[in-house]
Amino acid sequence: MGTNPPGHPLIRMGGRDPAEKHRTATPLELFFDLTFVIAFGVAGGQFAHEIAEAHFAAGLLGFGFTMFCVIWAWINFSWFASAYDTDDWIFRIVTMVQMLGVLILAMGIEPLFDSLVEGHHVDNVGIVAGYVIMRLALVSQWLRAARQDPQRRQTCLNFAKYLVVAQLGWVIVMLVPADIPTTFLMTVPLFAFEWAAPALAERKMRTPWHAHHIAERYGLLAIIALGECLFGVIEALRAVVGNHGWTLDAAVVGFAGTAIAFGMWWTYFLLPAAQALHLQRNRSFKFGYGHMPIFAAIAATGAGLHVAAYFIDHEAHISAAVAIASIAAPVAVFKITLTWLHSAMLGPDRMIVGVAVVVVLLLGLSVGLAAAGVALPLCMLVICAALTVSVIIEEHPRAKAAHRRRMALERLRLAVAE
Secondary structure, eight states: OTTOOSSOOOOOOOOOOTTOTTOOOOHHHHHHHHHHHHHHHHHHHHHHHHHHTTOHHHHHHHHHHHHHHHHHHHHHHHHHHHHHOOOSHHHHHHHHHHHHHHHHHHHTHHHHHHHHHHTSSOOOHHHHHHHHHHHHHHHHHHHHHHHHOGGGHHHHHHHHHHHHHHHHHHHHHHHSOOOHHHHHHHHHHHHHHHHHHHHHHTSSOOOOOOHHHHHHHHHHHHHHHHHHHHHHHHHHHHHHHHHHOSOHHHHHHHHHHHHHHHHHHHHHTTSOHHHHHHHOGGGHHHHHHHHHHHHHHHHHHHHHHHHHHHHHTTOOOSOHHHHHHHHHHHHHHHHHHHHHHHHHHHOOOHHHHHHHHHHHHHHHHHHHHHHTTOOHHHHHHHHHHHHHHHHHHHHOGGGTHHHHHHHHHHHHHHHHHO
């Protein structure tokens, strides 16, 4: 906090002002996010390896489980910090413990994937242990907030109570040896309970989170996830250059992969998230939860680009169509979910929906072309073209997409004023 005195003495957790001016992400939050770079990278690398080996079910299960743990823990930290970040020495130490949890979780990702491939006992000890460490550290923060913010004491205690109950469940999952179906049956109710906990905790009073701060934090995590895409581009480019040198194919793969990542970045930031969330605080759950498939899809796109590298390097046991689908499918999930989020925050827009339909059709075309024998670099260009079409239409003055977004925000302002 810019107004803090020198040093970091204890500060009362009274709740931050949700209308605080110039609220931005802190250096501590940015440092915390670096651990998620590692988690995304390890998860993406393992997912790419399993898809390249045609272990589709194991890859999807492992990636889905990992992404839930990673993204959900990040979301909970970020919303708490938006409401109660004091940046004093206790807050910093507890955040360090949460960072340690992320690193332990990342160490457990590879054993989890390996056990899912083998199909016998699910090795979730490392990943669940790291997750529980993160969550119990957050419990201590909620208990501190409950003591120091009497107005929202019950809300904070509710969060702590539900978190402890959920972690007891995860510890049971970690300690009980089980096969894949049994583990699935145990974890699904825990996923559901974790998702329901914030709504249950805030039934009577909400925490004082800051809309612009939250929107910035989500945008920063999207950029971190996009880093996995750029890593996938480098792997694909290295594969082409390693096999054939600097050829036209190498240039196409490098350009297309970078353009795909850039197109996803451009598309994501077309939504005026901060203003829309500020005017509709009641839609915070849609905004927060709706981002989970978006973040996962971005990370999966990076993994898909890595799959393309395996295919180009003749190290994959899959067809060209599957290699392209590993990129096109998550891009489709990204675009569809982002279109839904746009409708949820600003209201339905037929043009935005129409653009999403065109994008999905072009993505499907890329897979069809790969199945028909078209070279992989050219199919990647089709995926690139799908996102390019989306950006051009939504940015073109004649489409008036920006104007419609401004009008939607103005309607929201008038509704709030009334």
